[in-house]
Amino acid sequence: MKKIKDRGAKKWTAMMLTEHTAMLRQWPETDMNKEQKPKLDESQIREFEETIHYAMAFAYPIRLRCWIEGLIEEKAGRIHRLDEVGRWIYLKDGDDALARIRFADIIGVEIVNS
Incomplete structure (x- = not known):
């Protein structure tokens, strides 16, 4: 009877690329940095909407x-368009790339002095 020569755990290590192991090491760190969504009252939301409309009317850069x-995340640029029905803001950054942001995801608005 011929004895089978098994490589043991070595045969499975070849399936893990260095990128995979690096991502596995970073994975718990990314979950630990997550935060609860801040609760906003109606006066804050109204203030955000007024600031957004003001920045769009006068083409001011906004953060x-x-x-x-x-x-x-912080996003900066000029407001390209507002979709009030779908509640989206289209923000054009310095590279003319459009970012689509939901109104519900906004937790802070600031007009940038240029």
Whole structure:
């Protein structure tokens, strides 16, 4: 009877690329940085809407703080268009790239002094 020579755990290590192991090490860190969405009252929301309309009317650059899937991101640019029915803001940044942002995701609005 011929004995089978098994490589043991070595045969499975070849399936893990260095990118995979790096991503697995970073994975718990990204989940730990997630935050709960801040609660906004109606006066804050009204103030955000007024600032957004003012910035659009006079073509001022604006900075939006957005809560997206547990992470807070800042987006800056000029408002290209508002979709009030779908509640979306189309923001054009310095590279003329359009970003689509939901009104519900906005947690801060600021007009940027240029």
